[in-house]
Amino acid sequence: MLELTVAPVQRVLDAEPAREPGAYAALVREIGEDGAGEVRAVFWSETRARLQLFRTLSLAQHNARIAREAHSLKSAAATFGYVRLVALSLRLEKSAETLGEAEFHDLLDRMDAAYAAARAQEPHR
Numbered sequence: 001m002l003e004l005t006v007a008p009v010q011r012v013l014d015a016e017p018a019r020e021p022g023a024y025a026a027l028v029r030e031i032g033e034d035g036a037g038e039v040r041a042v043f044w045s046e047t048r049a050r051l052q053l054f055r056t057l058s059l060a061q062h063n064a065r066i067a068r069e070a071h072s073l074k075s076a077a078a079t080f081g082y083v084r085l086v087a088l089s090l091r092l093e094k095s096a097e098t099l100g101e102a103e104f105h106d107l108l109d110r111m112d113a114a115y116a117a118a119r120a121q122e123p124h125r
Contacts, residue, residue, distance in 0.1 A: 018117035023081020043076055044119070047085075051112055059096070059104045067096040077118075084114040 027036045050073050057066055074089035088111045092099075099107070 018082065018084050018114060019121045020081030020083050023079070027079065040080060043080060047073060047076065047115060051108070051115060054092075054108050054111075059099060059101060063096040067093050070096065080118075082114070082118040085111065085118055088114055 024036065024040070027039070030036075031039070050069055053069065054066060059066065070089045070093035074086050074093060077085040077089060088107060092104075092107055092111070095103075
């Protein structure tokens with residue numbers, strides 16, 4: 001039964017685009033090109049560090065911290081329109097207390113892939 005409820009959710013997450021193209025342009029309109037570029041550079045750095053941190057934390061011992069970090073990642077990714085990373089971060093945030101180790105590591109792998117896909121789709125400036 002669990003596989004029947006998880007599989008459709010996973011297909012939805014995988015179907016999310018890596019990035020919404022207009023999100024960065026909206027940020028540029030709000031804070032300017034230089035400011036948006038600086039904020040985006042911080043996002044990339046902090047997101048890489050946060051994804052690495054998840055791999056060092058024990059799910060059983062740190063599920064509350066994992067949920068908080070996922071919430072922060074979700075919010076930051078939303079600023080730039082990284083839709084797939086937002087969806088996966090939300091899933092981790094909401095399920096950190098109930099995930100099994102295998103599901104947790106699979107989700108982290110998917111988050112790493114979403115991060116890489118977002119970087120790959122990012123226009124080079």
